[in-house]
Every structure is written in structure tokens, then in C-alpha cells.
Amino acid sequence: MRTNPLAGLATARRNGSPYGITSICSAHPVVIQTAIRRAVRSKETILLIEATCNQVNQFGGYTGMTPDLFIAFVLEIASREGLDPSRIIFGGDHLGPNPWRTEPAAQAMSKAEAMVTAYVWAGFSKIHLDASMGCAGEPAALDDETIATRAARLAKAAEKAARAAGSALPAYIIGTEVPVPGGVDHTISDLKPTEAAAARRTIAVHREIFAREGLTDTFGRVIAVVVQPGVEFGSQNVVAYRPEASKALTGLLDDEPSLVYEAHSTDYQSRAALTALVGNGFPILKVGPGLTFALREALYGLDLIASEMIADYGDRSLARTMERVMLAAPGHWHSHYHGNEASIYLQRHYSYSDRIRYYWSNPTAGVAVGRLREVLDRVSIPETLMRQFLPMVPIELGSAGNPDAILQVAIGQVLADYDAACRRDTLPTPEGCNDAPSSVPRLGNHP
Known part of the structure; x- marks a missing residue:
């Protein structure tokens, strides 16, 4: 039985031999297949695959999948590719009232409890408790006590579900100093890491309220806190990690030896920046839009x-089909992209926030992708066209006549940066992490 890598993250950091784990936040079958194939080849990798509250919930979310269907979907691909299911950890991200925040708090929290229950029943063992968002009639940002009290309520639902299912009790993530699921919808000009004092208070208030609610043992299974390390991407720009800006956060972990940080929105960071994040106490690296980008x-x-x-x-x-599909159903992008008509067109197709990802499951889009794959199947692509239109992919792949292989390699190049950043043998000491470049390389351009 392989050791759950989540359980050892804090100990490894404390012992001076940190390692990381990539959290793959995507429901796209090609992304999942690529990650699984890489795990099969590595023979030892434990995959962490996560679903968000908007993507997967008891009502289906935007994917149409309930938690049990999501796990079945991933395991079907794993079975086809020959990956032992025991090598997959399933995580639930931002589990709380966010999908129903336009409703009164009592109603939204009741649905959030049902969602957490459904996740744990299905087999999700890593649960991010996120009750930070205000519901109808409440401020957009809630106070620490309210957030922690609601998180404890959700934890009780998770514990009850795990015991009823006879499964292992979950590991938990608390905190949410990041944008709501879906990401930033504007250009980011100034991004400051979470203040260490604020992170300290988040931990202390959760610990106190969990104890008050009879959940001391449950808090003992909190493995990480979500904070803002100073990384983010908007529609049109990326903020690169600057280790010196998060030194105080890293230092706080010395006073909380059982905890590490979970870094959201690490998409588009360089390999050096990802490596520095892991070395500085942010070993859970979440990536999603960067893969579908x-x-x-x-x-x-x-x-x-x-x-x-x-x-x-x-x-x-394909591009023309995607434009028609997105214009016919603008709900996933309309309120997120801003500017004149030409700018919004470019964002629909090329934005870092990659809201086009919501449309690949559309039947019309699926037909267009299928036709593209079909017309290029067994077609040798000249080197010159590969250089012109797919410069991130090795030229020799074009002659193979296998478009699916090209898609897998493009996604795999992104995952390779995460794999390298998470390995023990590539990590510098925290003091040596200040060489992370401030520029963000093009996807697929690796040092």
C-alpha cells in the first residue's frame, strides 16, 4: 500500500526535505487521460484529482456530473489506461455555499452540507471547507468567526458521512484567500500575499471554533491552509511568484508544524517559481485552466x-464553431470579459482564465473536435507547419499522423513542470528559493 503523500507534507518540510503534489483541477477527459498516462509511466506517482463545487455537485454542476459520477468518470479512464485506483486521491475544492450564494444563508448552507455529504459518500478524501462568501443579504466577505463556524458545520457533515460510509475520515483544507471559483476577471496590477497575521488568525479561529463544536480530532486532520502566496492570473496577464514577498507566511509554518499551505491559481508559473513555492511551504500546487489552455x-x-x-x-x-457555441450561450464568459468588442473576442478564445474550457463538452464543439481529429488522423504534417502552428510540440510528432498524441504532449509539457517542481531531488532549500524569475515563460517553453 503506497503512503498517502498528503499526510507527510508538513513533516517533510519540517525535516528539511520538502516535496510537493500537483492538484489537477479539471474534468476534461484528455487532461485526465494525460495525467493518468503519466502516472502509469512513473509507476509510483500518486495522482491528486480535484473537482470544484461549481463543476461537480449533487445537482450536477456545469459538467452535469454528481460526485459519484465524477469518480466513476475518472476511474473508467484509469481502468482503460491500466492505473490502479489506489493511486488516485480525490479532492473537493471550495466546498461550501458558493454555488448558491444568491440564496439566503440558511438555504445555501443546507445545500452545501448536502454537497459535502455527497462528496464524502462518493469517495472524496481531501475536502476544502470554504464558507467564506456571503450569501443573500450578507457582506461579500464574511468575518473569520462566521467563516469558521460554517466550516465546522460542513466538517460535521463530512465526518458523519465518512462514518456512515465506513470510509477513512477525510483530510481537510481551510482558508480561502483567493478569488472565488472561476478566477479573476480583470487585469491584475497589484497583488499582495496574505499577511502572516491574517493567516495566523484564520488558523487560530478555526482551531478554537472546531474545539468548541467538539471537532478537536477533526481539526487534527487539517493539513493545509489556503492563502495568497502572491500568484494569480487574470484574463490577460499573470503575476509571477516572488519568494521574498511571502517570507513571513513561510515563517509562520514554524509555529504550526502540522500545517502547510495550499497554493491556488499556480497556472502559468515557471518551473523555477513552482519549485520555489514547494520549497517555501506551498507544496500543494493547484492547476486547471493552464492545462486546458x-x-x-x-x-x-x-x-x-x-x-x-x-x-x-x-x-x-474549429475556432469558428467555438465562437458560435460561445455566443449562443454566453453565461460562462459574458460577465468575466471586459473591453470593446475586439478585445472581448480575443479573450473568449485566448484568455488566461480560459473560460472556453466550459464549452468543450458542448455537443456541437465535440463534433467539431472529432472532425478535426478525423481529418488529420494518419496525415503526416510537414515540419514547416509544425514550426509555424505548433512550436511548443516536438516537430517529429507531426509526421506520426496522430493528432491525439500532439494534444497529450502539449498538456504533458505543462504537467512536466509540476512533476519537476514537486520532486524532492530538484528542490532547493527555502533560503535558496529567491532565484525564481519574475517573468512567465510561454507554455511549453521549459528551461
Whole structure:
């Protein structure tokens, strides 16, 4: 039986031999398949795959999947690829009232309890308790006591579900000093890490209220706190990690030896920055849009290649289809992208926030992607076209006539940075982490 790597993160940091784990936050089948294939090849990797409250919940979320269906979906791919299910940890992200925050708190929290119960019943063993958002008639940002009290309520639901299911009691994540699920919807000009004093208070208030609610043992299974380390991406820009700005946060962990930090929105950070995050006490690296951004880059590159090579394919058939699909159902992007018509068009297709990811499961989009794969299947792509339209992919892959392999490699290049950052043997000491570059390289361009 392999050791659960989550259980050893704080100890490893305390012992001076930190390691990390990548949290894959995506429901796209090609992303999941790529991650699973990499795990199969590594033979020892434990995969952490997470679903968010908006993506997967008891009502289906935007994927149409309930928690049990999400696990079944992932395990079906794992079975097909030959990965032992025991090597997958399932996590629930931002589990709380966020999907129903326009409703009164009592109603939203009741639904949040049911969601947490459904997650734990299904087999999710890493639970992020996030009750930070105000509901109808409440301030947008709640006070620490209210957040912790609601988190304790959700923890009780999770504990009850685990005991009823006869499963192991979950590990928990608390805190949420990050944007709500979906990400930032504007250009970021100034981003400050969480103040160490604020993080200290978050931990203390949760510990106190959990104890008051008879959940002292439960708090003992809190393994990490979500804080803002100073990394984020908006629609059109990325803020790179600066280790010196989060030194106080790193120092706080010396007073909380059982805890580490969970870093959200690490998408598009360089390999050096990811490595520095792990070394500085942020070993849980969450990535999602960055993976589907790489997928979209590769699909659009193939779309351009097919436009040049295949006589009856049409001019950018996939991109034009995606534009029609997104315009027909603007709910996932309309309130997130701002500017004039030309700017919003570019954001729909090329934004770092990658809200196009919500549309790949649309049946019309699926047909267009299927046609693209079909017309390029067993077609040798000239080196010159690979250089022009897929510069992030090794040229020799074009001659193989396998578009699926190209998609896998594009996603895999992103995951390779995370794999490297999380390995013990590549991590500098925290004091040596100040060399992380402030610039963000293009996806697929690795040092």
C-alpha cells in the first residue's frame, strides 16, 4: 500500500526535505487521460484529482456530473489506461455555499452540507471547507468567526458521512484567500500575499471554533491552509511568484508544524517559481485552466494546420464553431470579459482564465473536435507547419499522423513542470528559493 503523500507534507518540510503534489483541477477527459498516462509511466506517482463545487455537485454542476459520477468518470479512464485506483486521491475544492450564494444563508448552507455529504459518500478524501462568501443579504466577505463556524458545520457533515460510509475520515483544507471559483476577471496590477497575521488568525479561529463544536480530532486532520502566496492570473496577464514577498507566511509554518499551505491559481508559473513555492511551504500546487489552455493551444494549432492542408476542411472550422457555441450561450464568459468588442473576442478564445474550457463538452464543439481529429488522423504534417502552428510540440510528432498524441504532449509539457517542481531531488532549500524569475515563460517553453 503506497503512503498517502498528503499526510507527510508538513513533516517533510519540517525535516528539511520538502516535496510537493500537483492538484489537477479539471474534468476534461484528455487532461485526465494525460495525467493518468503519466502516472502509469512513473509507476509510483500518486495522482491528486480535484473537482470544484461549481463543476461537480449533487445537482450536477456545469459538467452535469454528481460526485459519484465524477469518480466513476475518472476511474473508467484509469481502468482503460491500466492505473490502479489506489493511486488516485480525490479532492473537493471550495466546498461550501458558493454555488448558491444568491440564496439566503440558511438555504445555501443546507445545500452545501448536502454537497459535502455527497462528496464524502462518493469517495472524496481531501475536502476544502470554504464558507467564506456571503450569501443573500450578507457582506461579500464574511468575518473569520462566521467563516469558521460554517466550516465546522460542513466538517460535521463530512465526518458523519465518512462514518456512515465506513470510509477513512477525510483530510481537510481551510482558508480561502483567493478569488472565488472561476478566477479573476480583470487585469491584475497589484497583488499582495496574505499577511502572516491574517493567516495566523484564520488558523487560530478555526482551531478554537472546531474545539468548541467538539471537532478537536477533526481539526487534527487539517493539513493545509489556503492563502495568497502572491500568484494569480487574470484574463490577460499573470503575476509571477516572488519568494521574498511571502517570507513571513513561510515563517509562520514554524509555529504550526502540522500545517502547510495550499497554493491556488499556480497556472502559468515557471518551473523555477513552482519549485520555489514547494520549497517555501506551498507544496500543494493547484492547476486547471493552464492545462486546458495548453489543450486549446494545440487544438487551435491543429485547426490552422487542417485549414492549410485539407482541401474541404474550411478556414479555421474549429475556432469558428467555438465562437458560435460561445455566443449562443454566453453565461460562462459574458460577465468575466471586459473591453470593446475586439478585445472581448480575443479573450473568449485566448484568455488566461480560459473560460472556453466550459464549452468543450458542448455537443456541437465535440463534433467539431472529432472532425478535426478525423481529418488529420494518419496525415503526416510537414515540419514547416509544425514550426509555424505548433512550436511548443516536438516537430517529429507531426509526421506520426496522430493528432491525439500532439494534444497529450502539449498538456504533458505543462504537467512536466509540476512533476519537476514537486520532486524532492530538484528542490532547493527555502533560503535558496529567491532565484525564481519574475517573468512567465510561454507554455511549453521549459528551461
